[in-house]
Amino acid sequence: MSQKNAGTTMDGAADAHTRPTLRTVAAEAGVAVTTVSRALADDPRIAETTRKRISEIADKLGYVPNRAAQRLRTGRTKVISLLLNPRHEFLSFTSEFLGGMYEGLNGTGYSINITADSLGDDRLETIRNIRRHSLADAIVFTRTECFDDRARYLLEHDFPFVTHGRTDFMTPHPFVDFDNEAFVRMAIARLVEKGRKHICIVMPNEKYTFGQHLRFGARQAATDHGMKLTIPAEVDLDSEPDDIAATLRSLHAGPDAPDGYVCVGEVSALITLAFLNDMGLAEGQDVDVVAKRASPISNHFRPRIETIDEDLRATGRAMAKVLLDRISGAPVEDLQVLLQPEGPFSISR
Amino acid sequence: MSQKNAGTTMDGAADAHTRPTLRTVAAEAGVAVTTVSRALADDPRIAETTRKRISEIADKLGYVPNRAAQRLRTGRTKVISLLLNPRHEFLSFTSEFLGGMYEGLNGTGYSINITADSLGDDRLETIRNIRRHSLADAIVFTRTECFDDRARYLLEHDFPFVTHGRTDFMTPHPFVDFDNEAFVRMAIARLVEKGRKHICIVMPNEKYTFGQHLRFGARQAATDHGMKLTIPAEVDLDSEPDDIAATLRSLHAGPDAPDGYVCVGEVSALITLAFLNDMGLAEGQDVDVVAKRASPISNHFRPRIETIDEDLRATGRAMAKVLLDRISGAPVEDLQVLLQPEGPFSISR
DNA sequence: AACGCCTATTGTAACGTTGCAAACCCTGTG
DNA sequence: CACAGGGTTTGCAACGTTACAATAGGCGTT
DSSP states (O other), X not given: OOHHHHHXXXXXXXXXXXXXXXXXXXXXXXXXXXXXXXXXXXXXXXXXXXXXXXXXXXXXXXXXXXXXXXXXXXXXXXXXXXXXXXXXXXXXXXXXXXXXXXXXXXXXXXXXXXXXXXXXXXXXXXXXXXXXXXXXXEEEEOSOBTTOHHHHHHHHTTOOEEEESOOOOSSOOOEEEEOHHHHHHHHHHHHHHTTOOEEEEOOOOTTBHHHHHHHHHHHHHXXXXXXXXXXXXXXXXXXXXXXXXHHHHHHHHSSSOOOEEEESSHHHHHHHHHHHHHHTOOBTTTBEEEEEEOSGGGGGOSSOOEEEEOOHXXXXXXXXXXXXXXXXXXXXXXXXXXXXXXXXXXXXX | OOHHHHHSOOXXXXXXXXXXXXXXXXHHHTSOHHHHHHHHTTOTTSOHHHHHHHHHHHHHHTOXXXXXXXXXXXXXXXXXXXXXXXXXXXXXXHHHHHHHHHHHHTTTTOEEEEEESOSSSOTHHHHHHHHHTTOOSEEEEOSOBTTOHHHHHHHHXXXXXXXXXXXXXXXXXXXXXXXXXXXXXXXXXXXXXXTOOEEEEOOOOTTBHHHHHHHHXXXXXXXXXXXXXXXXXXXXXXXXHHHHHHHHHHHHHSSSOOOEEEESSHHHHHHHHHHHHHHTOXXXXXXXXXXXXXXXXGGGOSSOOEEEEOOHHHHHHHHHHHHHHHHTTOOGGGGEEEEOOEEEEEOOO
């Protein structure tokens, strides 16, 4: 009817139960099933004229390959599994990162299967399940640990995966990471410029590699600038917000209170700002805050704070590229991406 | 070796290329392939003793059914597709809702395939793709519109789906929704109690059904209490935050400025609070704010505001239940869930 | 004209599962 | 002892695809 439909595959023809198969197309074209399969796969062994004729007939009949049959035959799923832990700080992370992955996978025929990092006690169970049921061609996970059991398992079984973050394993593997060490150096340098003397950072748990990178970078920068650095030991990024707030308050009450804060996440920034508000501390006067910005949402935090960007959308895109390259067998040295922070940006406008 | 491994299926036995099949198990047990298939499916036609013997052998060999083969044979995918638009306000929505769905699907063998609501212009393309490639047994989508083209398409093709939100179609279909009408009434009633006279609400676009419900409820409540109600026409929930802020400012500058705000989302609440801060308005004195709380993150907004809860995790769980029931053919009247708001809660502690 | 060679196409056999109809065995009954 | 009948088990076929080996046809070479 409409212009639009004229160019596109007819939809009604592909009704659930009468779906045309290779056989249907082959019969219509008067060739063998194999020929159709090859023609549609652009196999060079099929003559250009037949290829064209067959693909026209396939279009006319509304042929769509059956994914289940392809999977059974080839063993490939055209699916990528993303492991996420629903308990963790998603906030903008999921949407930005995921959005980037979609951009990167667009047009490749791959889809993303999101799996909850086990609800139970054994988080390897999820991964075993994916591998054993052949639920995906590759796996992605985040919050990578220095000696990550998931990475170890996948390495051992030679199952394709890409981590968000690095590990400390000797065996190299594909990853996409953000240079948190550079980030924290920049953040601290900025606080130094503002004349701050004592910096406080609530860190991710040290089992995470990015927790190590942040600690290392922070200690180095603090030493370089001769600043005092406090990393609360009782709480980390995943602690109950109320516990974090209590820790910040008690630090502030003690002698030599911090006058500069680095927030390595958006939730952390919100909590810190709430703490400042509750204590009646004026950002920009009594203290300064520099936070990681992973999405535009940070722009609406008040008081305004300075930010350094982690481009999660670009991370997602890089992840998609690395995944596809890994699946098609690229060498691991081409599959290690370290993204750099951008900023600092002053949000005031 | 360990206690743990003793009870569970051996893993090494299931190595990628030597994976045991029904045939392997059948040979080992000295029975027919069909018998094994039935035994493992707990078919009553198989004697209890054989069933037990076979399932022990299957365990020993580390047999796992091949999903692709099952799909090809049965046409079922054991996958549920969730359509998400990466451009929209996810924030906590995704994580909470998704977390709930996982809880609900836990142990059912179903997995969730997250698909970006088309990046291109034709968002039906995504759905057609799912249907035509049999990528899922059912589809879920959010931000349902009064005359939603996705719902229309799926109804026409009799493809199982559950919407988050209702439609205005005559044909009933499964949905899970939050009673936004009740929510906004409660929010306004609360502002009335606080002595407010002029309420401002930035609404979702009116094409969304929940936008209609909110408008209806707000107008009713305003009339009932004799309050003035302003719904800015130039912006909606999806507008650029800066545009929303500008609108709020110009409303405030005009005569008869609003003294009460209802925020129907977390981003909206953040923007409103930033606006109050920028204008030097004191929440609780100059104005009052009541916001929808969809996750604990709202607790850290400052100044503290009163909230009414939408339990997105429960929504996700309900969604999972409705989906499973829909797939197994339950009547549509049992598949329509309307969840109630909880609160109001005063966040101060 | 016969041969070999290259290209284009074909036929057959799986992949691992489940549905269906048929066959088997065993027990109880006439 | 034959036979019916129920409970169990079996074999075959099919789902739609792709890999592999084999075949048919055309053309240049000797």
